Amino acid sequence: MDRNQQVLPLAFAIVDEETYPSWKWFLQQLSRHVIRGRHGMCLISSRHGGLNKAVREGPDFVSPNGVHRYCLRHVCSNFNSIIKNVVLKDLCWQAGAEYQLRKFNRIMEEIKKQSVKAFAYLDQINKEKWTASHDGGWRCGILTTNMSECINGVLKGARRLPVSALVEITLERTVYYFRVRAIKGHKMLQNNQLWTDFACKMFISWQQKAVEHTVMKYSHAQQSASVVTRRQTGHGMNTHVVKIGNRECSCGKWNQFGIPCSHAKKVCGAYNISVASMVKDLYDLMAYNNTYSKHFEPVQLEDYWDDPISSWSTTLLSVLPHVLVEIKQHAFIMRWIVGRRQEAQQQGDSSIQENMSEEDC
Numbered sequence: 001m002d003r004n005q006q007v008l009p010l011a012f013a014i015v016d017e018e019t020y021p022s023w024k025w026f027l028q029q030l031s032r033h034v035i036r037g038r039h040g041m042c043l044i045s046s047r048h049g050g051l052n053k054a055v056r057e058g059p060d061f062v063s064p065n066g067v068h069r070y071c072l073r074h075v076c077s078n079f080n081s082i083i084k085n086v087v088l089k090d091l092c093w094q095a096g097a098e099y100q101l102r103k104f105n106r107i108m109e110e111i112k113k114q115s116v117k118a119f120a121y122l123d124q125i126n127k128e129k130w131t132a133s134h135d136g137g138w139r140c141g142i143l144t145t146n147m148s149e150c151i152n153g154v155l156k157g158a159r160r161l162p163v164s165a166l167v168e169i170t171l172e173r174t175v176y177y178f179r180v181r182a183i184k185g186h187k188m189l190q191n192n193q194l195w196t197d198f199a200c201k202m203f204i205s206w207q208q209k210a211v212e213h214t215v216m217k218y219s220h221a222q223q224s225a226s227v228v229t230r231r232q233t234g235h236g237m238n239t240h241v242v243k244i245g246n247r248e249c250s251c252g253k254w255n256q257f258g259i260p261c262s263h264a265k266k267v268c269g270a271y272n273i274s275v276a277s278m279v280k281d282l283y284d285l286m287a288y289n290n291t292y293s294k295h296f297e298p299v300q301l302e303d304y305w306d307d308p309i310s311s312w313s314t315t316l317l318s319v320l321p322h323v324l325v326e327i328k329q330h331a332f333i334m335r336w337i338v339g340r341r342q343e344a345q346q347q348g349d350s351s352i353q354e355n356m357s358e359e360d361c
């Protein structure tokens with residue numbers, strides 16, 4: 001994902017089928033040509049056995065180099081295939097998507113009350129890998145691989161074509177993405193934005209919400225405070241603890257998104273601190289523009305190729321290092337088109353869908 005929470009295509013591979021050897025080969029190529037020793041990356045994927053094994057054996061997505069997280073939609077689907085209960089499936093989603101630990105615990109207790117088997121199933125999955133509340137801020141708020149489905153959709157018409165045509169279409173559409181994003185970046189710059197559209201929207205929305213909160217200062221030295229939210233129908237009157245020095249709020253959102261939540265905004269106001277300075281530089285607009293400022297070289301007619309393979313690989317690989325140079329540690333999440341077979345089976349499952357559009361792809 002890029003700084004505007006859009007899919008940033010980094011690498012493609014054509015394999016016979018999704019098996020452990022295929023994934024292992026793919027991750028090795030990725031490590032060698034794209035990641036190249038960089039640390040701080042998060043891979044979100046299904047729980048495909050072969051992929052899990054390959055990830056565990058590789059250097060890039062295991063601690064301390066990086067992390068591996070599960071797509072919550074896949075977790076819920078797998079859960080439902082065993083438990084077969086839509087109410088519990090919904091609770092499973094709520095538990096995984098909840099940022100606050102206390103609320104996560106409450107939902108898990110409810111699951112336990114309804115089915116010990118369902119609770120035991122979820123309890124044996126590493127919570128860091130499937131819940132937002134235990135994630136530690138790696139996901140940047142991205143819970144599923146839904147967005148990678150956009151790429152599946154873009155390439156849908158190309159799937160049954162010969163490999164050379166498939167590669168050509170993939171390149172053409174990737175070039176298109178980079179071109180459109182570059183234009184979009186310049187527009188954001190012309191609007192005098194500091195950050196990408198995604199960050200701006202979230203910042204403004206939380207800023208507006210902060211008006212409704214009440215703050216009680218605790219320590220000026222530590223810049224800590226408690227914030228009480230306004231009572232609303234069915235919710236509100238919650239107390240959150242904010243520690244500006246640690247860049248954290250007990251609601252969990254600041255840590256997850258890197259953008260001060262409404263509670264943090266309120267506390268910044270109380271201590272006369274610039275809340276804008278608290279936004280993580282991963283949303284920096286200049287860096288976003290650098291990501292898409294590089295260009296692909298047009299591919300010559302085959303007659304002019306000295307070596308067909310090196311011509312393609314040079315074209316593709318020339319851009320990738322430049323893209324990655326602009327992505328700072330812990331600043332993006334890569335998501336891959338995974339579990340295509342499982343996806344095909346789940347296409348009818350529309351109960352849990354994040355908003356997707358071609359614009360976001």
Ligand SMILES: [Zn+2]
Pocket residue numbers: 240249250251252253254261262263264
């Ligand atoms: Zn908060």
